[in-house]
Amino acid sequence: MKISSRNYLFSCVAVLAAALILLPRVLYASAAQDKGDRKLQFAISSTKGLPEKGFWKSVPVFEDVNKDGCLDLASTERLGEGARVWLGDCKGNWVDSSEGLKLPSKSCGGGVSFADVNRNGILDMVVADHCLGIFVYLGDGKGKWQEVVGGLAPEVSKTAPSNNDDDADDRKSEKFLGAETLAVADVNGDGFVDIVAGAADSGGFTVYFGDGTGKNWKESRGDDGLPSFQDQEPGDLYQAGWVNHLILRDVNKDGHLDVVAAYYYGPRVWLGDGKGKWKLYSEGLPTPAVGGIFRTVDTGDVNGDGLMDIVTANEVNGVEIYLQTADGTWDGPHDPLPGIRGGVRGVVLADLDGDGHLDVLASGAYEMNYGNNFGMFIARGNGKNGWVEVENTGLPRTGLSLDWGVAVGDVNKNGMLDIAVSTGGIVGELPQWAHRRMPADSHLKTMPELELPRVQVWLNQAGKN
């Protein structure tokens, strides 16, 4: 077949036109691949140095403790010796650095936080223990610790009577002794680091004002606006109850830190005035029929309106997002991971795929099941409160022991956020009678635990794609 010059010219023009139409699309797709559509893939970091056993009942914390430019990791244990710190080498390897952190008796888990409490330019560590109260350790900047305060607890723990008839007389004060969670920062504007602690059982919140030495902590008065033994609602059986998790963030952008908490009533916010006083800011946040189902909280602007929103881990329903509205109320819940049926315990907001929008990372149980049924899940955000669950992330969807929380940080300095998760606990087994009763095709079983450390770090491979 002979092609005429006219037809040839027409073909060239057609090809050129097609190229002009398609090229921008290809370039856009490529850019999108680099950004939002980048494949999210995680791989376990070196497991050496991280604990193989134990109940790491604490939200893990990333911090560069020894100022070597590499993130270090901390968590605290139930039925163990207390908090532990592992120094990172920016390559995903870990070395235990916990000398001086051993508690006087078995630890019960709780929370950890870092700050320079004695203003010597070196990070110190503050630990909340569910049974024993708060411990303050001064750091030496090289990974060793010296306890300067042990068993810090609210005054009420020494004096308060119980309103619960079930409590034996000799146990009356114990319910106020433990601390489940804490956050440290200067909340009264005096330039010294303070501690905001959440009760393990009863007593709500206690604020301890620091004096810059790390050794002296003055308990705030009960009328500071946060619920406490002195400031409890009438008829509150738990005398202000317990706090599963709390963080300090400037929620209303007034320059003062606010308390955001997974309180036993539900997720709650109290606005700080920068002078150590607080005001409830929780209209629209829920009070479910069952207390204590919200395990952890985080904040971030998920819909791009410039207002800080809340994400919280509901142990029954999964992730719940509450959007802050211009009139100061909260709109929700919005569920970014509706496929989750077994509830979540850990949650953070972070831009995991590097597209400039916050994503949701949650740890919990995707399906109802028995045993080591916990895993980690990601919903990719579009910056407009729109979410798509990411599948095949490389993170375990099941096979983890009971999880207590997640944290993110760039461990290997590749520009992408990596993940830490604390796990370990007593997990329920499928009862023998249920074996006999359930149909042969039932998916219910006792899930085995993956051979991984109980505190794990998962490295984000997205930067490598």
Added chain:
Amino acid sequence: MRKRLGVIGFVCLCAVLAGMHTAWAARDDRDALKKRVDRYWAALMKDDWAQVYESLDPGEKVYVSLDEYVNSQKEKDGFDYHSYDIREIDILDAFGWVDVAFEVSVKKYPAIPAKTVKRTHIWQKKDGEWYRTATNQLLVPWTPPRDRLLDEEKTLKGRAARYWDAMVRQDHAVLYEFIPPDVRAGMSMEEFSQTKPMNIYVSAEVGWAEVQRANAGHGEVKVTISTRPNDPHLSKMQPEVRDVVDPWVKIDGKWYRVIDGKE
């Protein structure tokens, strides 16, 4: 005329045969139950715990294996059963009531003479076989049919089915009708509609109803319900399935559900 008589005769014959079939089936059922009861008592008298276990309700066997049951019975200082006498068997639907008198003594105290005890044991027919109901006795109708008002039970069961259907649909208007008049007098329909129930009823299946002849103004209805908390933050919670026995009361010829002990 002869043809018509033939048809009538055939119809009558069919009716008689059907009646005989029902009677034979009932007799077969009774015979089958009696055989099971005999086997059960023979096993009890021989301490043949494996055979006793075989007679137990499959729903109960789920919670204890044969070995567990046999071992637990062997470890007990239980009773010696010396004789038994089946006095009466009554059957209605899938339930059988067996009046039995038995002679029993305590193993641990052989010097104490045996006593004759009279009991009514309830058996249930499942998948064509009779089983002894031992532990879930609250969930079966305790009274034999001869002491019950069966027509009244039919009416009550119909009312209960309507009530639970409305409960699942959260149809307040219908539910309001089932509140006893004296309670309703203190609560308007509007007030009732505004009450938020603690639970959502995902499903409800009405089982048996019981109205005792000696207590004709009161009844009980067994219902299998599937519930979860009425809270949007607990909406993914797996519904809990459980059997309940609901009290009902008859007022001015109509059955009402008893609410919180009030009639």
